[in-house]
Amino acid sequence: MTTLREVQSTIESLYPRRGAEAWDAIGTSTGDPDAEIGKILFAVDPVAATVEEALEWGAQLLFTHHPLLLRGVTSIAEDRYKGALLARLIRGGCALHSAHTNADVVESGPTGTIFDLLGIPTGAEHRIPFQPLEDQPERGIGLVGNLPEPVSLRDFAARVAEIFPATAGGVRVAGNPEMMVQRVACCSGAGDSFLSHPSVTGADVYLTSDLRHHPASEAREQASLNGGKPALVDTAHYASEQLWLEGAAERIRAAHPDVEARVSTQNTDPWTWHISQQR
Incomplete structure (x- = not known):
């Protein structure tokens, strides 16, 4: 069975850390490097909808483009959404990893x-x-x-x-x-x-x-x-920033044939409707 450490190594080969901007917060936010990975869900954003989708599917890794901890936090208490998401992931046995500006710079980004x-x-x-x-x-x-x-x-x-x-x-x-x-x-x-x-x-x-x-x-x-x-x-x-995820999932599947990888079905754009004003 593939481990998180092995998936991390593959991600590094595809989207090297050296390509990231200095201010970025890429990589693994939570997860045991020796944990076995059988399912990976790819998503743009680490939000409640994608965390829930990952856990319901039984994923051991949620791979996102945007880092959850990009802006520093002083608390991960569960009455704050970042703390609540991390707690849900940890309890559900699901790691969280992001590739952000290090993915932006590559040809397949x-x-x-x-x-x-x-x-x-x-x-x-x-x-x-x-x-x-x-x-x-x-x-x-x-x-x-x-x-x-x-x-x-x-x-x-x-x-x-x-x-x-x-x-x-x-x-x-x-x-x-x-x-x-x-x-x-x-x-x-x-x-x-x-x-x-x-x-x-x-x-x-x-x-x-x-x-x-x-x-x-x-x-x-x-x-x-x-x-x-x-x-x-x-x-x-x-x-x-959603379109590249299927290619990323395909590359992970090719490197780790025993791992299921798919893209989230959640639309995580924060806007949900609009009223046209064209006259």
């Missing part, structure tokens, strides 16, 4: 998977990171690359809406719907810190999540001096 689904050619010459790793310049945060053929912004946004998981907020777009786009900049998760990055300003469209009013407004004003480019396509954070 969230952004790379989005490029795969958009049909952008693979290879270091076709996919250039915004922020390359020093020792592996073909890897890094964010990617810029070209679609095989130009498409209208309307069709591009529709394709994003088609391939991303459905969320209450849907897909928001800023730009002329008929504008043709081919060069795509993408950063899964919160990406407004890159709005002024040359990889983004030199693209036709920037696909990311969590765009705030002022950064987005300033980017659009600047784009008006550049023929309207880059257009902005803003998705739910959860949606942009």
